[in-house]
Amino acid sequence: MVELGKTGEQVSQVSLGCMLMGSTIDAATSYAMLDCFVEDGGTFLDTANCYAWWVGKGEFVGDESEMLLGAWMQARGNRDDLFLATKTGARLTNPAGIRNAQGEVEWERVSGEYQGLAPDTIRRSVEDSLRRLRTDRIDLYYAHIDDRDTALDDTLDALNRLVEQGKVRFIGCSNYRTWRIERARAISAAHGWAHYVAAQQEYSYLRPKPGADFGVGAHVDGEMLDYFRANDEIALVAYSPLLKGIYDDAEKRARYYNWSLYDSDDSRARLEVLGKMAGALGVSNSQLVLAWLLHHQPQVIPIFGMSSKAQYEHNMAALNITLDDAQMAELNAASA
């Protein structure tokens, strides 16, 4: 277990990414993975109020992951044993209207369709999430993507009210640039409001090329790491730590929709060092990436995803890998 920021709240060292549960991952497989996670001591679950509207041909709207978790928690009667995180702001205003006649998502329109973080939206969406999750409170409620059209003060005020009402215990942000995290911290502090205690950002062992465009996403960079080193009251939570499973599969790497952002000599140098060390340790590259994150300074809580119980077990085994300072230094130093 690790402390979430300086909240005094203990959460599991890894968070389980529940994004595809209830859509591409069927209920039986999802329940099996969730049960194992709890048996393995896991508490920290990650979902959002929009998972996963984009898969399939229009049969999903974004309610599915929260609904599956709500049903599973009710069936197991284990809500109080869990640390449940969900998010607001990245739900689409009309998921049904974002597809062409063939049912394919028109991605170029998506950024204009997010619900955003206006106070009314937050007030409505928390009620919807609580209903789907069949609970009376959310442990960690993230602003999912930054909304530059809404004043940060208004978003933070609305989130603070949810904390005061007991609907939300802690608040966090996701896909915020460093200066926005800091501005939010300053606004919350000035008003004496609840402040973001976690930032959920994309982060893995491979480094994106300079200037790589992640759209609404905000990838961790050197400045952000420096910020987290100096501000340990906010926890760094890393999403997509396995880069969708490309570390052990060169063909999948080439097919990865974001590979162009990573296709560099720096990535090749890091893959070489990673692969050699993984081979020497008798683990997979993916497992070593997770172990690297678990030994990382500043502290990182990785949220990994998986599509099968076998992948789940493989990833959880990374918790048993110990890396010494020299191994961490070697992995950190790898570069073109």
Ligand SMILES: NC(=O)c1ccc[n+]([C@@H]2O[C@H](COP(=O)([O-])OP(=O)(O)OC[C@H]3O[C@@H](n4cnc5c(N)ncnc54)[C@H](OP(=O)(O)O)[C@@H]3O)[C@@H](O)[C@H]2O)c1
């Ligand atoms: N805040 C945000 O904006 C944001 C964005 C994205 C995700 N998230 C959160 O982060 C969680 C994880 O994200 P992610 O799914 O993108 O993360 P990820 O851990 O980078 O990728 C998960 C995918 O990697 C593959 N994989 C996992 N374990 C593997 C293994 N042992 N061997 C081979 N392949 C493996 C699987 O793909 P295949 O099915 O192809 O095998 C799996 O679906 C999500 O569930 C969600 O909760 C948040």
